[in-house]
Amino acid sequence: MHFKITSKTIAVSQLANTLQHERAGACATFEGWVRNHNEGQAVASLEYEAYAELAETEGNRILDEAREKFDLLAAEAVHRVGHLQIGDMAVWVGVASAHRGPAFDACRFIIDELKARVPIWKKEHYVAGESTWINCATKGEFSTDDAGPSS
């Protein structure tokens, strides 16, 4: 059970191998990708930044909570930081359990909690040339909108 911040391409097959368990009958994974649009604007790229020490502490806490709530055999997650391009993978979550129910539920729980609690920030660079830190607006209609736009 590990959550890590990385500045490198997420190595999915290596991560998936860490979920292997003889009692596992189900594996659910989630990938969050950089998409080319958000809130009606054409997005050129995304810049991610993390407070890595606390992000890893809080991410590991979320994996521990998932293990308490669901019947899991393994759980791993990685979030990438740096300047990512359209189609790049920003986050990967993987869990294994004896049956599919806890696997689906835990995967959803982990990505939702990661997005809500872990100190990672995202700056959208638009095709039109401007850029903005998501959820940090202090004027206008999105000033209190905490909806996570990506993935």
Added chain:
Amino acid sequence: MKTLTVKYFAILREQRGDAEEQLRTESVDAQSLYEELQAQHGFTLPVDRLRAAVNGEFRPWPAPVNDGDEVVFIPPVAGG
């Protein structure tokens, strides 16, 4: 007076123009320190949209600080 290390991320890093600084302050907690720094640097986010971390752990406002502590103000997060 106490000496603190403050780290800035994301929008606060850009508005401060620096990722980290050591400073001397009379502030007794992270909340009053933020208000002091906000007045100096024009941070746009109000304190109630931030969380505080002291020495690598989240702390509820007003988040008391002691000499030598590392303080981080956490803007609204947006991972994923």
